[in-house]
Amino acid sequence: xxxxxxxxxxKKSSKELQASWAKDLAAALxxxxxxxxxxxxxxxxxxxxxxLAAATERTTGGDITATEYKPLREFLEGVSRSxxxxxxxxxxxxxxxxxxxRPLFEQLRLAAGxxxxxxxxxxxxxxxxxxxxxxxxxxxxxxxxxxxxxRQQHEMLELSTPVVKLWDGILALPMIGTLDSARTQVVMENxxxxxxxxxxxxxxxxxxxxxxxxxxxAQHLLKTVTALRLMGAECIISGVRPQIxxxxxxxxxxxxxxxxxxxxxxxxxxxxxxxxxxxxH
Amino acid sequence: MGEFLLxxxxxxxxxxxxxxxxxxxxxxxxxxxTKGVLIDxxxxxxxxxxxxxxxxxISGMGKILGAETVLVGMQPAVAITLVELGLALPGxxxxxxxxxGMALLRRTIDGAEADGATIAG
Numbered sequence: 001x002x003x004x005x006x007x008x009x010x011k012k013s014s015k016e017l018q019a020s021w022a023k024d025l026a027a028a029l030x031x032x033x034x035x036x037x038x039x040x041x042x043x044x045x046x047x048x049x050x051x052l053a054a055a056t057e058r059t060t061g062g063d064i065t066a067t068e069y070k071p072l073r074e075f076l077e078g079v080s081r082s083x084x085x086x087x088x089x090x091x092x093x094x095x096x097x098x099x100x101x102r103p104l105f106e107q108l109r110l111a112a113g114x115x116x117x118x119x120x121x122x123x124x125x126x127x128x129x130x131x132x133x134x135x136x137x138x139x140x141x142x143x144x145x146x147x148x149x150x151r152q153q154h155e156m157l158e159l160s161t162p163v164v165k166l167w168d169g170i171l172a173l174p175m176i177g178t179l180d181s182a183r184t185q186v187v188m189e190n191x192x193x194x195x196x197x198x199x200x201x202x203x204x205x206x207x208x209x210x211x212x213x214x215x216x217x218a219q220h221l222l223k224t225v226t227a228l229r230l231m232g233a234e235c236i237i238s239g240v241r242p243q244i245x246x247x248x249x250x251x252x253x254x255x256x257x258x259x260x261x262x263x264x265x266x267x268x269x270x271x272x273x274x275x276x277x278x279x280x281h
Numbered sequence: 282m283g284e285f286l287l288x289x290x291x292x293x294x295x296x297x298x299x300x301x302x303x304x305x306x307x308x309x310x311x312x313x314x315t316k317g318v319l320i321d322x323x324x325x326x327x328x329x330x331x332x333x334x335x336x337x338x339i340s341g342m343g344k345i346l347g348a349e350t351v352l353v354g355m356q357p358a359v360a361i362t363l364v365e366l367g368l369a370l371p372g373x374x375x376x377x378x379x380x381x382g383m384a385l386l387r388r389t390i391d392g393a394e395a396d397g398a399t400i401a402g
Contacts, residue, residue, distance in 0.1 A: 230370060233377065
């Protein structure tokens with residue numbers, strides 16, 4: 001293998017590369033000190049070097065999607081994910097790779113000596129290679145962040161529509177937040193299943209926490225009401241705020257005879273009456 | 282069941298079977314002077330617009346013959362499907378199960394008789 005190639009430089013000068021890179025990293029990412037230990041950074045750098053050396057030895061092609069680069073790719077994905085969790089930004093994460101350029105170019109220059117052609121060629125190849133690796137980490141970083149967001153969204157969806165038993169045969173569903181079709185689906189499934197499980201006769205949908213009710217939201221509410229009716233349960237909508245009442249009237253929304261109450265207390269009293277119980281003060 | 286008829290729908294219905302059912306049912310309502318019909322769909326995991334219409338038809342038919350109809354035992358997934366299909370089955374009484382259905386029928390029939398508003402043959 002010729003002297004000035006990336007692969008030979010990586011093998012022969014790994015110590016110098018590591019030292020030089022560590023210095024550059026410290027300068028480029030001063031804010032990293034709090035979030036990641038010097039030890040961890042050093043270990044990651046060492047592993048990156050080793051894997052890069054192994055990959056470039058097996059292939060001179062710069063295509064990082066090739067199988068020879070798989071271990072390196074997987075390592076970078078791991079680094080990217082952990083950085084995302086540690087709270088680094090995506091460019092801070094990519095800087096980890098890009099800051100390797102200067103040390104590597106320096107060693108390539110030293111190894112090439114007077115062979116300017118090899119130097120130019122290898123420098124370009126190294127640049128392309130490190131660019132692709134850097135972009136790969138950014139891509140993985142974005143994906144990891146999106147996974148976190150999706151998971152949080154899912155959890156919010158689950159938590160925000162609990163079905164509670166108010167009394168024998170009476171269920172309540174306090175709704176918080178906007179009601180879209182995805183949520184309505186979840187709500188209907190949970191609620192209807194609970195009706196079957198508890199044999200409830202009345203479900204009170206409390207919309208105190210729903211910020212606005214437009215025709216779309218009203219449609220979703222009515223769907224839930226209809227589904228309940230088909231299963232033989234009755235529905236009362238409570239927590240109707242004055243502004244909501246105005247909006248409903250102005251929009252001309254037809255509530256199709258659904259009973260509505262301003263607050264949960266009134267709805268409960270009505271539900272108790274309908275199921276044959278009553279409250280005594 | 283006494284004065285009530287219980288119809289349990291368990292299999293997929295096609296046109297012929299549905300018409301046969303409506304026929305048998307109307308004859309039975311007349312023969313036994315039935316006041317109430319319970320249609321049990323608790324074993325149906327899927328319902329399409331055809332079944333929905335069939336149930337609505339039976340219900341209407343029964344009413345004309347003086348019998349109240351109650352649809353019982355709809356599964357949650359089925360209810361959601363019907364709602365998404367836009368089939369709200371208005372005018373069809375519903376109940377969670379046969380027991381509740383009978384209680385509902387009793388209340389409705391007693392109420393109707395108290396008003397003296399029956400059309401019976």
